[in-house]
Each structure stands twice: as C-alpha cells, then as structure tokens.
Amino acid sequence: MFYREAGQFKTSYQADNQIFPIRQDRIALGALLVVALALAPVLASPYTLSAILIPFLIFSLAALGLNILTGYAGQLSLGTAAFMAVGAFGAYNFVQRIPGMPILLAFVLGGLSAALVGVAFGLPSLRIRGFYLAAATLATQFFVLWCLTKIPYLTNYSSSGVITAQKITILGYEFDSPASKYLLVLAVVAVMALLAKNMIRSNVGRSWMAVRDMDVAAEVIGFRLMRTKLLAFAVSSFYCGVAGALYAFAYLGTVEPEAYNLDLSFRILFMIIIGGVGSVLGSFLGAAFIVLLPVFLNVLAHGLALPTSVASNLELMVFGALIVFFLIVEPHGLARLWQIGKEKLRLWPFPH
Amino acid sequence: MTMNTAAAAATVSSQPYLSVNNIEVIYDHVILVLKGVSLQVPQGKIVALLGANGAGKSTTLKTISTLLRGERGDVTKGEVQFKGERVDQLTPNELVKRGLSQVMEGRHCFGHLTIEDNLLTGAYTRTLSRPQLKEALDKVYHYFPRLKERRASQAGYTSGGEQQMCAIGRALMAKPSMILLDEPSMGIAPQIVEEIFGIVKDLNQKENVSFLLAEQNTSVALRYADFGYILENGRVVMEGAATDLASNEDVKEFYLGVSGAGRKSFRDMKFYRRRKRWLA
Amino acid sequence: DQFIALPSYRVGPYAAGGSGFYGGVIDYFNLVNMNGGVNGVKISWEECETEYNPSRGVECYERLKTKNGGATMVEPLSTGIAYGILDRLPQDKIPMTMLGYGRSDAANGKVFPYVFPLITSYWNQAAGMIKYLGDKSGGMDKLKGKKIVHLYHDSAFGKEPLPVLEALSKQYGFDLIKIAVPPPGSEQQSQWLQIRQANPDYVILWGWGVMNSVAIKTAQRNGFPREKMLGVWWAGSEEDTVPAGDAAKGYSAMTFNTPGNYPVMEEIHKKLYDAGKGNLADRNRVGSVYHMRGVTAAILWVEAMRTAQEKFGKGKPVTGEQLRWGLEHLNVDEAREKAIGAYGMLPVVKTSCEDHEGSGAVKVQQWDGKKWNAITPNWVVGDKALTRKLLEESSNAYAAEKKITPACAK
Amino acid sequence: MQMNEIEAHLGAHAGRRTGPVILDLKNISLSFGGVRALTDISFNVKEHEIRAIIGPNGAGKSSMLNVINGVYRPQQGEIIYRGEHRKNMDCYAAAKSGIARTFQNIALFKGMTVLDNIMTGRNLKMKSNFLLQALYWGPARREEIEHRIKAEEIIDFLEIQAIRKTPVGRLPYGLQKRVELGRALAAEPEILLLDEPMAGMNVEEKQDMCRFILDVNDQFGTTIVLIEHDMGVVMDISDRVVVLDYGKKIGDGTPDEVRTNQDVINAYLGVEH
Amino acid sequence: MNFFFEVLIGGLLSGVMYALVAIGFVLIYKASGVFNFAQGAMVFFAALTCVGMVDKFGLSVWLAIPITIVVMIVLGLAIERVVLRPLVNQPEITLFMATIGLAFFIEGLAQLIWGSQVHKLELPIEDVPLQFLLDKFNIIVSQFDVAAAGICALLVTALALLFARTKVGRALRAVADDHQAALAVGIPLQRIWAVLWSVAGMVALVAGLLWGARNGVQFALTFVALKALPVLILGGFTSMPGAIVGGLIIGASEKLAEVYIGPMVGGGIEGWFPYVLALAFLLVRPEGLFGEKIIRRI
Numbered sequence A: 001m002f003y004r005e006a007g008q009f010k011t012s013y014q015a016d017n018q019i020f021p022i023r024q025d026r027i028a029l030g031a032l033l034v035v036a037l038a039l040a041p042v043l044a045s046p047y048t049l050s051a052i053l054i055p056f057l058i059f060s061l062a063a064l065g066l067n068i069l070t071g072y073a074g075q076l077s078l079g080t081a082a083f084m085a086v087g088a089f090g091a092y093n094f095v096q097r098i099p100g101m102p103i104l105l106a107f108v109l110g111g112l113s114a115a116l117v118g119v120a121f122g123l124p125s126l127r128i129r130g131f132y133l134a135a136a137t138l139a140t141q142f143f144v145l146w147c148l149t150k151i152p153y154l155t156n157y158s159s160s161g162v163i164t165a166q167k168i169t170i171l172g173y174e175f176d177s178p179a180s181k182y183l184l185v186l187a188v189v190a191v192m193a194l195l196a197k198n199m200i201r202s203n204v205g206r207s208w209m210a211v212r213d214m215d216v217a218a219e220v221i222g223f224r225l226m227r228t229k230l231l232a233f234a235v236s237s238f239y240c241g242v243a244g245a246l247y248a249f250a251y252l253g254t255v256e257p258e259a260y261n262l263d264l265s266f267r268i269l270f271m272i273i274i275g276g277v278g279s280v281l282g283s284f285l286g287a288a289f290i291v292l293l294p295v296f297l298n299v300l301a302h303g304l305a306l307p308t309s310v311a312s313n314l315e316l317m318v319f320g321a322l323i324v325f326f327l328i329v330e331p332h333g334l335a336r337l338w339q340i341g342k343e344k345l346r347l348w349p350f351p352h
Numbered sequence B: 001m002t003m004n005t006a007a008a009a010a011t012v013s014s015q016p017y018l019s020v021n022n023i024e025v026i027y028d029h030v031i032l033v034l035k036g037v038s039l040q041v042p043q044g045k046i047v048a049l050l051g052a053n054g055a056g057k058s059t060t061l062k063t064i065s066t067l068l069r070g071e072r073g074d075v076t077k078g079e080v081q082f083k084g085e086r087v088d089q090l091t092p093n094e095l096v097k098r099g100l101s102q103v104m105e106g107r108h109c110f111g112h113l114t115i116e117d118n119l120l121t122g123a124y125t126r127t128l129s130r131p132q133l134k135e136a137l138d139k140v141y142h143y144f145p146r147l148k149e150r151r152a153s154q155a156g157y158t159s160g161g162e163q164q165m166c167a168i169g170r171a172l173m174a175k176p177s178m179i180l181l182d183e184p185s186m187g188i189a190p191q192i193v194e195e196i197f198g199i200v201k202d203l204n205q206k207e208n209v210s211f212l213l214a215e216q217n218t219s220v221a222l223r224y225a226d227f228g229y230i231l232e233n234g235r236v237v238m239e240g241a242a243t244d245l246a247s248n249e250d251v252k253e254f255y256l257g258v259s260g261a262g263r264k265s266f267r268d269m270k271f272y273r274r275r276k277r278w279l280a
Numbered sequence C: 001d002q003f004i005a006l007p008s009y010r011v012g013p014y015a016a017g018g019s020g021f022y023g024g025v026i027d028y029f030n031l032v033n034m035n036g037g038v039n040g041v042k043i044s045w046e047e048c049e050t051e052y053n054p055s056r057g058v059e060c061y062e063r064l065k066t067k068n069g070g071a072t073m074v075e076p077l078s079t080g081i082a083y084g085i086l087d088r089l090p091q092d093k094i095p096m097t098m099l100g101y102g103r104s105d106a107a108n109g110k111v112f113p114y115v116f117p118l119i120t121s122y123w124n125q126a127a128g129m130i131k132y133l134g135d136k137s138g139g140m141d142k143l144k145g146k147k148i149v150h151l152y153h154d155s156a157f158g159k160e161p162l163p164v165l166e167a168l169s170k171q172y173g174f175d176l177i178k179i180a181v182p183p184p185g186s187e188q189q190s191q192w193l194q195i196r197q198a199n200p201d202y203v204i205l206w207g208w209g210v211m212n213s214v215a216i217k218t219a220q221r222n223g224f225p226r227e228k229m230l231g232v233w234w235a236g237s238e239e240d241t242v243p244a245g246d247a248a249k250g251y252s253a254m255t256f257n258t259p260g261n262y263p264v265m266e267e268i269h270k271k272l273y274d275a276g277k278g279n280l281a282d283r284n285r286v287g288s289v290y291h292m293r294g295v296t297a298a299i300l301w302v303e304a305m306r307t308a309q310e311k312f313g314k315g316k317p318v319t320g321e322q323l324r325w326g327l328e329h330l331n332v333d334e335a336r337e338k339a340i341g342a343y344g345m346l347p348v349v350k351t352s353c354e355d356h357e358g359s360g361a362v363k364v365q366q367w368d369g370k371k372w373n374a375i376t377p378n379w380v381v382g383d384k385a386l387t388r389k390l391l392e393e394s395s396n397a398y399a400a401e402k403k404i405t406p407a408c409a410k
Numbered sequence D: 001m002q003m004n005e006i007e008a009h010l011g012a013h014a015g016r017r018t019g020p021v022i023l024d025l026k027n028i029s030l031s032f033g034g035v036r037a038l039t040d041i042s043f044n045v046k047e048h049e050i051r052a053i054i055g056p057n058g059a060g061k062s063s064m065l066n067v068i069n070g071v072y073r074p075q076q077g078e079i080i081y082r083g084e085h086r087k088n089m090d091c092y093a094a095a096k097s098g099i100a101r102t103f104q105n106i107a108l109f110k111g112m113t114v115l116d117n118i119m120t121g122r123n124l125k126m127k128s129n130f131l132l133q134a135l136y137w138g139p140a141r142r143e144e145i146e147h148r149i150k151a152e153e154i155i156d157f158l159e160i161q162a163i164r165k166t167p168v169g170r171l172p173y174g175l176q177k178r179v180e181l182g183r184a185l186a187a188e189p190e191i192l193l194l195d196e197p198m199a200g201m202n203v204e205e206k207q208d209m210c211r212f213i214l215d216v217n218d219q220f221g222t223t224i225v226l227i228e229h230d231m232g233v234v235m236d237i238s239d240r241v242v243v244l245d246y247g248k249k250i251g252d253g254t255p256d257e258v259r260t261n262q263d264v265i266n267a268y269l270g271v272e273h
Numbered sequence E: 001m002n003f004f005f006e007v008l009i010g011g012l013l014s015g016v017m018y019a020l021v022a023i024g025f026v027l028i029y030k031a032s033g034v035f036n037f038a039q040g041a042m043v044f045f046a047a048l049t050c051v052g053m054v055d056k057f058g059l060s061v062w063l064a065i066p067i068t069i070v071v072m073i074v075l076g077l078a079i080e081r082v083v084l085r086p087l088v089n090q091p092e093i094t095l096f097m098a099t100i101g102l103a104f105f106i107e108g109l110a111q112l113i114w115g116s117q118v119h120k121l122e123l124p125i126e127d128v129p130l131q132f133l134l135d136k137f138n139i140i141v142s143q144f145d146v147a148a149a150g151i152c153a154l155l156v157t158a159l160a161l162l163f164a165r166t167k168v169g170r171a172l173r174a175v176a177d178d179h180q181a182a183l184a185v186g187i188p189l190q191r192i193w194a195v196l197w198s199v200a201g202m203v204a205l206v207a208g209l210l211w212g213a214r215n216g217v218q219f220a221l222t223f224v225a226l227k228a229l230p231v232l233i234l235g236g237f238t239s240m241p242g243a244i245v246g247g248l249i250i251g252a253s254e255k256l257a258e259v260y261i262g263p264m265v266g267g268g269i270e271g272w273f274p275y276v277l278a279l280a281f282l283l284v285r286p287e288g289l290f291g292e293k294i295i296r297r298i
C-alpha cells in the first residue's frame, strides 16, 4: 500500500527521464546515501569498513565496468582483472614517475591507460562474437599479466614485480584510516555510477544495448558497430581500470601482478551474472552477494563447529548451490528479483 | 472475395478430445495473461482460436503443450485434458508421443540444421525404418515442393515463408492425431495459405486429425474450421460454430473486415474509427 | 588466552599444502595446551577460509584481528595475502610471520617491524642452493663453467631469487639459464626440451603447486635425471612428489624443517592422534613436510610467546605488540630445541631487530620414492653477506618509497 | 474488387501524386553459394509512391530490400539513389541518407523498452558526444528531451502509449511489428522499406496498420516500399507493384496491370483477385 | 633439425592431450548450446573418485574405473534433474553461469569426499620415451602420449559419428539451436541431457585418467580446461574433428613459439600465445576452423 506511484504525475519528459521516477525510490536512495556517507563511517567498525564495504564498493565498480561491456554492449569478457591491473600499475607509475601528480588524476590516467588497452583488445570484437570472444579476451588476461611480470619498468624495477601503492593524499589530507579511505572510495564509486547511469539512459547506452540485442539491425538503423563496440570497451575498461587502481591503493596496498589473476576476472563476471546482466543496481547487488556470501557462510560454518576442512568444502558447495538456486529462481539476476518484488509490492495487497 | 458458406455447420456432439478448463496463466509471477480460458476440441474437428494481438492465443496453445515452463509462465489455475487424461503435468515429449504436436508461432526452425534434418527431427518420437522415413519425408515434400528444392540448405538461411513451411512439415512428421497450429498462415503467400488449409482439411478428413489453430487470417480460418472461439484480453468472449461466427455482425466487422456495405477497401480505413461493441 | 589468527586455506588448488601446514600448527597448539599452555596461558586460534585469494584473506584478517580481545599474531601462508595485510600490521600492532615466502627484504626489522620471514628467505635459499651445488660439485670453484638452469614459475615468486642467482653466477662463473614456466605450469614439454638441448649440470626448480610434479614427470619423459634437479622448499613436499609417482625417485629439494622422527612428533601421534584429537583427517599425513612445517612454525611462535612473557610477565597472555618483541628476541638454541623435542628439526633461530629471519640455514632432502630424507647432515648456509647487502638495498629503497625512517621498534 | 473505388480515392487525395524516380535498381543479381536469390532485376521507385513487392515465398523479396539498404551486396547491378550511382549500398550510408526499414522476422532490440527502441531510431539525429551524455548536462540533456518529444509523437501516432515502458520482448507479435514501424519512423526517413508489416495481424489490425502507412505517406511524403502477402492490402494501397518469382521479375505495373498479368496469376495469385 | 622435430612432435602430442579435454566441451556445447564451465571440475572429480577408490579402499584400477563410470552417470543424471531441467530455454549466459555454480559444487564435493591430498595414478602405460625412436633418430616421443593420442582419436571418431549419423545426434544439434522448438517436436530434452551429461562425465573420466597419470591427481586438474579453451576457439566450439585439429595446431605452435620465440622475449609466452594464435585465426574465421557458421540474418 505504501509503494505506489499513483498520484505521482509527471508533467514533463524531463521529470519522466529521471533515474528514479518513483518518489519512494528517490527517498530510499537519499536515505541510503545519507547512511552511507554520514552514518557508516562513524558507526561501522573498522572491520566492516575496510574488509567489507571498501572491497564491496571497489568490486561494484569493476562489476559496473564489466556490466557496461557485457551487460549493456553484449560483449562477453573474461579479461576484467587485466584491465584492473593496467589501471593499478598505470596509476602507480604515474604517481611514481611524475612528481606532484595528484592522486585522483593518477587514477583517471590509470583508467585511461586501461581504456587504451581495452580498445586494442576490443578490436577483434568487430568480427568475433559470444563465447568465442570470451575465450579470446583471455588473451588479454594472460598477456597483460605476462607483460607486468616481464617488463621491470612497469614495476619500477622491483626485484619481484611487487609494487607498493603510494599513500593517498589529496590536498594535503592523507587518507589512511579505514573511514577516510571508505569515503574516498564511496565518492569515486558514487560519481562513476551516476555517470554510468547517465550514459545508459542516453544515446550511448541505447547504442550499446542495440548492438547487444541485434547488431545487424543496429547497423541498419545507423549505429556504427565499430565505434559503438570500441567505445563500450573503452568505457568499460576505464571503469575497471579505476577499480583496479582503488583495489591497489585503497584496499590491498602492496600488490603483485598475480593479485589480478583470472580468478578475479571470474569473480567479477559472477557478480554481474548473479546481480543482473545489464543492470547498474545488479552490479552492486552482485558484488554484495559475492563478497558477503562467503563471509557469511564462513561465519556460519564456524558457528556449527564443523572440522575446518569439512566446513571449507561445504562452504564452497553451498556457494555453488546458491548460485544455481538463484539462477533458477530468477535467471536475470538479483536486480530482476528486486524489480519483481517491487512490482508485487505495487500491486499489494491485491494479488494481481 | 466472398465468404465460403459451404463450410459445414459444425455440431459439437462428440466427446471433447482436448479440453481446456478454466486456465489462468501468469508470466514472470506478475503479468496475468489468461484469466480463465475454457475451450474444447472434439475429435476429428478443426477449431479456430481467434483474437487480436496479445489476446493470449499463443499462450493458450503453449499452456496446452506445456511449453510455457520454459518461458517463465505459470499455470495458476485450471487443467487441460487430452483424450480424457490430465496432461498439464506431462512433458512435451510425452504429449507428442500421445499424438499432440505443436507448430510454434514465429517458425522456430533449427537454424543450423538443413531443411531435411529439420523435418527428420520431427519424426524423433517415431521409430521408423529408412523406407518409412523416406515415405514420410516425401509426403511433406509433396505438400511443400518448395522445401524439396531447398532441402539441403540450412534452415537459418531460407526465407521466412520457407521456414514456416518447414515448421509445419516438421510437425506433420510426428504423425500426430491432434495438432496445435499457431498462425500457420503468417508470412505465407496466399495460394500457399489455401494449400496449407487444404492440407489441414485433408488430414482432418482422411486421417481424422483434430486441429486447434490460432489464426489471424479469420476469413480463411473460419472457412475451414468447424468451430471457433474468440479471445480478447485473456478471456473467451465469443464462441460458436464457424458458420455462425462468420455470419455474426461483429465478427464480420472486426475480424473479416466486411461491414454491411460489403468489403471495405484498406484505403478507407484512415477515415474510420471503430470500437468493439462488447468491449465498450 | 593467547589468540592467534589463522587465515587458512583448505579448498582450492593449494588446499593440500594449506591443510597440512595449518594442521601441523593446530596440532602443536593443541599439544601445548594439553601440556598446560605457555606458562599456563592457553593458546586459542580461529581459522578462516581464504581460498588463497588476497581479498578474502584481507577480510579474514580484518575479521579475526579484533576477535577474542584481539589477535596477537597472524600467518596467512600466502604471498598475495601477506602483501594485502602488510600495510595494516603496524597500525593494528599485530606481527605477521612469513615462513619461507614473501619478500626477502622484509627481514630488515628496521623497515618492516611487524613482519617476520622466520628462519630463512628466498634469497638465502637461493644462496644456499648454489652453496650446496658447489659442495656437491666438489667445491665452489668447480662451479665455473657449469650450466645451471633456473626453471621458474613465471611470476613474482619465480623471479624473486634472480638478483642472488645472477650475482652468484657472476661470482662463481657458472652459466645461469633462465627458463620460465607460465602458470599454473601443467604443461612443460617445451621447457624440458629446451633443457634437454641445453644439457645443464643442474636444474633449479623454482616451482609451486602443480608445476612441481609436472616438472618431475616431464623430466622423466625427456630422460633428464632427477638427481640433477633441485627444488625449492615449496617444491619439496609429498604433495609435489607423490603425484609424480616413481618419476620423483632421486629428486631433491630444499627445506628448512628436516624430515625425520622427533620426540615432539611422537607426542603428537600419541597424545593427539591416538586419542582421535588430531587435526588431519588422514593420519598418514602426520609428519609430512607441510605438517612438520606447520609444527615448526608453531614451535617458533610458542617460543616467541615464552620470550615475551619472560619480559612482560609470566602467566598472562601478551599483546600483539609484546609478541612482536618476543618474535624479535627469539633465541631458539640447541638446548631449547632439545627441550621441546625438536632438536635438528629446525635450525637454530636467533632474531634481532636487524635480522627478522634469525637463521638463513637450509637443508637438502631427497625423495626415495616413499619419503623424504635429509641428505645434508648439517645446515647449509649460503653467502649471507651477499644476501644481506641486497636486503639492505632493497628494504631501504622500499623505505624511501614509502617515506619510512628505518629504526628499531622498542 | 472495384477498380473505380481506388481511382476515386486517388482522385480524392490530390496530394499523393508521385514524383520523379528517387531510387533506381538496375540489373541486380545476387546469389548465395549456389542459390540465386535475385537474377537481373530492374525496377524503380518514385518519390512519394507506395511501391509493393510481391511474389511467392522465397522469391527474393526480402533479399531485394536487403540489397536496397546495404545488408546484402549484389554481385551485379547498380543502385541509383537520388542520382548517385553505386555498386552497392552500405548500411550506415543508407541510414544516413534516409532509408529506414522494418524486418520480416522482427528485429527489435529485445532487452529495451518500447520507448528506447523508438529512441534508437533517432540516433543519427543526435549530436552530443558521450562525455556530455555521461554528465547528462546542458546540450545533451536538452537534446535528449527534444528527441523524447519526437519519440512521444510517434508513440501517440501509433497509439501505443500504454506500452511505452514495456520491454518489447514481452509484447505480442502484432504490437512488436507496430513498434518496429515506430522505430523506422523515428528516423524521419525519405524511403521506408517495410517487410511484411502486416503478417500475423487480423483484419482490424491490418486496417490500423494501413492507416499508419497511408498517413505517413500522405503527411510526411515518405516513399514506401512494401512487401506484403495480403493481396487485399497490396491492391488497395499501393501505386505500383513489382512481382518476383524465383528471383526473377515477372511483372511490374499498377495493381490492375499486375492483377491481370497471366504470368503473375500463374506464379503467384492463383486466381484473379 | 632433429630438435625441431622433437619439439614439433612433442607439441603435437601435447595438443592431443588438450584436445582430450576440449572434446568434453564440444560435446556439451554442440548438443545443448551450453558452455560448460564445470568440465574441468568434472575431470577432477572423475579422476579423484577413481584414484580415491584405489587409494582409500584398495580397489584395483580395473574395478575402480567401472565404478567411477557409474558415479559419473549418477552425477550426470543429478545435474540434469537439479540444474538443467529448471533452466530450459534460458539464455546461454545463464546456463553458463549455472555451470560455474556447478563447478564450485563439484570441486567442494570432490574434496569433501576424498580429502584434499594429492594422489598418483599409475596406468599400465609408462610415461617414458619410445626406445626405438630414441635409438634410431634420437627423438624423444613418450609412449604414453602415443597411447593417449590413440584413445583420443577413437573417442573423437565415435562421438563425431554419433553426431553425424544418428537420430540422437541430429536431435542434439537441434537442441543446441532452439530448446523450445526441440521440446515442441517431442525431443525428450531431459532424457537426452541426462545421457549427454553422463557421456560427458565419461569423457571427463578418460581425460582425468590420462591427465591424472601425467600430472598426478590433484586440484590443478581443473586448470587443464584453460589449455583446452584456445583449442576450442581455434577448432570451433561445435566440431569434434575441430577439437583434434585445433589441439594439434595449438600444441605444435605453442611449443615451437616457446622454444624459438620465447627466449627472445623472456620466455613464458605459452600462457598467452595459444590465445593470441587462436584469436588470429578467428579474425579470419570467426567461428573457428570447423565451427558451424553463426547465422546472422534479418
């Protein structure tokens, strides 16, 4: 009864083009932002901030990046971690080599380097589709990591290829407490999510979706495939690159190239599929699912006092089973489940 | 184009062969599409299911053939009986084995298979010897000579009409005793439409196959059918013998495009606002 | 009680090693507790599954560090995870040990006050390997003109020893041929064909995971004698040789915990496994390399607790900061080892602010088809001066980059 | 069918005079491997007219449209569009120069809403770059609203207001066809190619569709090339008809000429309509 | 020159081993349009089950293999019932994701039952060089690899025939094109999938045994799938012979590249070289060498 759009008339297309056309949604999002911005840094424990929220936000950003490419533009990719790595090592090098480089600019430049690599590896997508493309993007994954281990310049000649991300300082303020790092990450992610949402609801987003749904028809309508796909690769890689930089700078601190291995690529892919392919909200829900569920299961397994090896294996099995379960309940992911829930709520208390 | 009044006045005397009782269907848990549809197909009859776009014809057929599950649709109420047996819980395979085949809307050929392989898969549920298989194929080719010409092409590369023929031919290969036909005439050249309906009539009369056909081409459908149902917005709004329906004023006006003054030219339509009386 | 965080891994590709190692740790903890704890202080711990994945490892660390009044030590047994928490340790005042892995320069306690690559590091291992190969050839001078292949896991881990190996190759005049194996290394035909063509005197196998058994197997397929192969300590466990079957016979590898039977191991058998309280599901794995490495690690930690208690008050648990002091002032000499019942199982360890390793000694063991046997009666120590020099350079560079002023913590 | 009726209507709409030839196809041949889809076909389309292409299944009608807007490249022949000679069209160029179309097997963007689908039709008219769009700021925002208004006009015109926010995948077949027409219209094309726009519709819906097509033709002066199997529709609304059979042209002319052409009757019509 | 041949032959034989894994993927993909991420996990599960029975219960290999076959069949049936059946007619990516979940489950299950330790697996064929080739030409060719090649060829022939010649094969290809239509013509999707996954389980067992004998039975067996992927894209996801030819090309060229190009750039290029090579092929033939052409028509 409370979730209704009845009575909310839109008098302009402007109003109808809003991201959240329903007032209740806007209120909820506002409240969420207040909580995230004002309350969480104060109330949440450092553990929640630095071990749950920060990685959650960073993974959400990476998932959002992948979702732009896979969910919106329809190009399945398994090279996400590689783009993250480019972003991270790029940002590191920019800070390292250009004195006085502002850190945020370094993140952007890292993202741009990733975008460049993304465009290069996106070129084959003009001819290759579907799982063929997915398998081909693995080339990115292996090639980029190989370069990072082989070219000492990229890791500032560190003997083992390990880099230590520089401290994050903006205008003299040092972001070193979990709360400050969290706020920084939150700000970056929130802004970028907004930008993504804007792109998606404008012509770029429609061009991506058109190419995804039927590329021949998209061409006939006047979208240029090459431009559209490469732009998707660039934007997506940019997002992943920034996420990768945050992963190194605001989360892990010291990283080896191996931190961006295929495993990570897969995890991000899981996030968008579980969360919802082609949904901004889904990127966040999926990241939450993949970050939180193992933690939750782990805590649960400890509560049950099972022998650790049994618990660990059971954890993995339950995790797998839950993925399958959610797909069966809703193949379009958590975001769709959420949407259906809302639709039901709108109808409530009438059954249909 | 005059109405074929020669169509036999159908009487629904025989025991229903297929009966659909008060089914309700929801897609995606929220979209209610069928709101209590009931219909019967007597053995050896042709029944037409008419209605506007989105009325729920395809949904009804998919409910009967239990293909709905794959589309995230749920039957929340009602039941379907075929030959006196409840079939809504069976798998499509079991249904085909019992003699109930469906030709789906929108062709659905196996794009990578050749036309001939497409037809052969149609005979999957039957165990046929090579000569028998050849005979069954020849029969389909006899009906659709165009398919014979294109037999070695991948179905995905054939024209829309050829695919439609392929889909119908494929269903015939199963030698069903009852066929659910979803818009067989869509995209088919007019004289082939007549041929297809001729085949329908033929099978119906010679081999006693029953048909439930969803059609938009009302005039042809009513010409060949014995009985008809009209579906609007997920409800049956009218039913009756085909001849009765064909002579009903509303049906004439809205489904056959003929009004009191005879057939209207399509050119006139732009000055023409209509409203269905029973929806008003 | 004394709470230790154990971000462990018992599923995934490295589960075999993880379960052995943490099994050993927990077995020893249980044994200590059964015997009354450390001066009466019981040890408690909690495991958390990391799957060897850095971000899960960080989460585990963050979760465990505040549990039970705060973790006082952590050991992730994973380079990636260790790096992920490296920066957090000084703030949290929790020491971390890295037994035989991670960055070698972390031994400099002035730069890395909270990190303890106990016993030995990759660089000392590399130096020890060359020392051993020199001895085997009949003296270091005999190395001149010899060909040594460095067959390595193509990652940070495999490249870590290169500075040492390159320096030594210059010094002793042997040919160092570097051959990379792309991870995970489940196919090595081309590498071994290259080796066969180069026909080296020795092959150093700097491998990890499946790469090791595949290397041994492929050596056999290509007729390369396993006796000429020398693995690192992560290529020297049952997990590496058993899958290779007979091919592994004669293969040798480094270790820092000598295989064999020791009173402490017998006690574990008797008190724990006979009573059904052992941590490992498969009793056959008790005494395996990884298990004993876990016991070794736990011994050193317990000794650190003892040391710390001696300074900060016997009979009560110490804080992380105090335990750090304990780890920095370890002195596990032969007498102490005998008392523990582990004499010879591990080298003598004496740490200090400058030297968080405390030893640098290694042993070589050989697989006889059934089990590992030590083949160097004494502990081997390589060119420590060289590694010390490298270590200083590298850690100071790190300090400069991170703007840390090297100093000993109090 | 009464001839004079059509004449009467033509008279009634003086505005529907056809103009000069806008699209001229000369000796087009197209084959796929061994299959000859089109053999030496020539015909033209005049500005403003409704040009129908009919023929039995597999005759090559859809292929013809594909040639016109560059999806297929003919092996032989020439296309003259607005005086420009080309060997073949290319999709983008065709769209750019005002050719829009609908497809036989609906080619809507399934994952998008009706509104978004129609908005895609306007993409060539959108100018702001993606950075501005990402910021959703200034010109980008104004542009978006501007085009939204146009899209809404089309939605009104096609009477699909109620479903504008529904994902097209869920729509029944007939409505999808209508949305597809909307998407094509959104481009404000000069030539509109329609491939069986009325398949799968009942008479009432066909009447609606005819009304839309005639309105477009009348109001915007759009030239229309139409493939349709419903002879009633074709004969009623088209100005000239091309008949294809087995990839060959067997007839071309006004509906009446075609209707009485013996070849056409034999190959396609069967009986005289 | 000798060395060149040695590298070439070694590469070709490694390629056969990759093909062995690729076959499992092709089987499932060709017959249901599902990219089975769990193939690696199944290889691991099969090998571990077999070897586990030998090591834990002391069964002979010859007894353990049939029992494992039964286990794999049960697994196939279960997968169909629990995972696939509810997901009929869903988009490819959903099914792909489901197989990822499945992979986790199987990996956890395998280690839960058999523990996480590694095992050796001894097959009657020893992994040593063929003596006469070594004596005569000084070329090393492992007799194990030759035997594996034989088995692989047999498997491919049998499966290729199944697809090309039988009614079930045709039905399987139909299923891959359109689940819904396949159901409509009465193809018993569920039974067919159950059989298919059981067969895939057996193929996984063969791959698991051969790879297990080569590398030991350990978790890393799940990684061999990574080696199969470039083979798949090169040969085409839908072609059995493609798996073999792709395997041979990838195997030979990656070894040659590693040996002759590797040293110039620091080595270790085998990790990405096959992918880049496959990519290059794809640019020419976007559906792989023998894959079915992707039909894009409007």
Ligand SMILES: Nc1ncnc2c1ncn2[C@@H]1O[C@H](COP(=O)(O)OP(=O)(O)OP(=O)(O)O)[C@@H](O)[C@H]1O
Pocket (backbone or CB within 6 Å): B027, B028, B031, B033, B051, B052, B053, B054, B055, B056, B057, B058, B059, B060, B071, B072, B105, B216, D169, D170, D171, D172, D173, D174, D175, D200
């Ligand atoms: N998979 C689906 N998900 C959600 N809604 C659906 C789905 N399929 C059909 N619908 C809705 O169900 C209603 C009935 O559709 P159905 O396809 O049965 O109509 P129809 O009578 O066959 O129309 P047509 O003549 O256009 O084929 C439509 O409103 C449609 O939007």
Ligand SMILES: Nc1ncnc2c1ncn2[C@@H]1O[C@H](COP(=O)(O)OP(=O)(O)OP(=O)(O)O)[C@@H](O)[C@H]1O
Pocket (backbone or CB within 6 Å): B150, B153, B157, B158, B159, B160, B161, B162, B187, B189, D032, D035, D036, D037, D055, D056, D057, D058, D059, D060, D061, D062, D063, D064, D104, E297
């Ligand atoms: N891309 C293609 N590859 C191979 N053959 C094709 C291709 N496109 C069309 N064809 C063949 O060319 C012929 C003409 O096809 P087209 O689709 O143009 O027919 P149509 O006149 O539109 O028929 P319909 O009325 O059935 O839609 C058909 O036989 C078809 O199989």
Ligand SMILES: [Mg+2]
Pocket (backbone or CB within 6 Å): B057, B058, B059, B105, B182, D172, D173
């Ligand atoms: Mg329908």
Ligand SMILES: [Mg+2]
Pocket (backbone or CB within 6 Å): B159, B160, B161, D061, D062, D063, D104, D195
């Ligand atoms: Mg056509």
